[in-house]
Amino acid sequence: MAKFWRILGCVVAAVVAFAGVLALRSGDSGPDVKGFRHSAAQPEFCKEAQPLDLSRSAELSPHRRAHVIEDLRELAPADIAGDFDRLVSWYEHPSEEERDRSRRASVRVGEFIERSCDGINLGGIRT
Structure with a gap:
């Protein structure tokens, strides 16, 4: 069960990181x-x-x-x-x-x- 939560945590972290990169790269955000x-x-x-x-x-x-x-x-x-x-x-x-x-x-x-x-x-x- 602990392995499941570690994997889920990694997946969530990857999704958050990907969303952050998209936000930085999008034309709508930033200078x-x-x-x-x-x-x-x-x-x-x-x-x-x-x-x-x-x-x-x-x-x-x-x-x-x-x-x-x-x-x-x-x-x-x-x-x-x-x-x-x-x-x-x-x-x-x-x-x-x-x-x-x-x-x-x-x-x-x-x-x-x-x-x-x-x-x-x-x-x-x-x-």
């Missing part, structure tokens, strides 16, 4: 990347994001990375700003209870940056 790519803020945003590129990130200290994220937050559209805020907050005050939410925000921010800026690869994010 309007296409609209942002045609905005006046996009060129400056992408210029500011360059230090985060995988080819340059080894030179980036955690302190400097936090400042880059803060600067990008000021240029980002409102519909992704909350994720930038969560990430900045994590850099300032990392806590175990916020680790998962901060990690999810980091992925959403990374996806937004990569989709908005041609030629930027953050490593492990490629969309």
Whole structure:
């Protein structure tokens, strides 16, 4: 009987994870990347994001990375700003209870940056 519950738990977890991926990938949720790519803020945003590129990130200290994220937050559209805020907050005050939410925000921010800026690869994010 315990094996049944473990299997059921795994199935439920897989369904929830799949639904989460679909929600993140659907056009109805998340920031309007296409609209942002045609905005006046996009060129400056992408210029500011360059230090985060995988080819340059080894030179980036955690302190400097936090400042880059803060600067990008000021240029980002409102519909992704909350994720930038969560990430900045994590850099300032990392806590175990916020680790998962901060990690999810980091992925959403990374996806937004990569989709908005041609030629930027953050490593492990490629969309």
